Structure formats: structure tokens, C-alpha cells
Amino acid sequence: MRATGYVRKLDSLGRIVLPKSLRKELNINEGDDIEMYVDDNGNVVLDKYIPRCVFCDVAKPDVIEYKGKVICSDCLKEM
Numbered sequence: 001m002r003a004t005g006y007v008r009k010l011d012s013l014g015r016i017v018l019p020k021s022l023r024k025e026l027n028i029n030e031g032d033d034i035e036m037y038v039d040d041n042g043n044v045v046l047d048k049y050i051p052r053c054v055f056c057d058v059a060k061p062d063v064i065e066y067k068g069k070v071i072c073s074d075c076l077k078e079m
Contacts, residue, residue, distance in 0.1 A: 006019055006022060026048060028048050033048075034046055034047070034048060035047045035048070035049040052070065053070055053071055053072035054070055054071060055071065055072075055075040056075055060072045060073070060074075
């Protein structure tokens with residue numbers, strides 16, 4: 001991962017603004033879900049959220065939700 005040189009201040013509610021150029025580069029649009037976690041090196045990581053299949057645990061954009069559970073098209077075909 002390369003350094004982008006972006007530095008932002010945290011506001012009083014704990015929010016930061018992602019620059020438009022960064023959102024465009026990462027294909028993050030208004031209303032998209034963002035996943036936040038701390039990796040093994042202690043870095044805070046922000047990723048565009050892609051739901052994971054309840055059966056194979058693979059993150060895929062082509063999923064359906066059935067009774068509150070996310071199922072990918074591959075697992076759905078195997079049913």
C-alpha cells in the first residue's frame with residue numbers, strides 16, 4: 001500500500017472526510033458502506049464493504065439476502 005499524503009483532522013464527533021480524489025480512486029460513492037478494522041500491525045484499515053456469504057465466507061458483490069442471511073450466487077446454485 002502506498003502513502004497518499006492525505007492528512008485529515010478528526011472532528012468532535014469522530015468523523016473524517018475522505019477527499020474526493022481518494023473516493024474516486026477507490027470507487028467509493030455516497031451511501032456506500034465502509035468497513036473499518038485494525039490489522040495485525042495496528043494500522044486502521046478502511047475498505048469498501050462487500051457482504052460475505054454465510055456459507056463460503058467469501059466477499060462477493062453478487063449476493064442475495066434471504067431471511068437476514070447473505071448467500072452468494074455460487075452457493076445458491078449448489079442448493
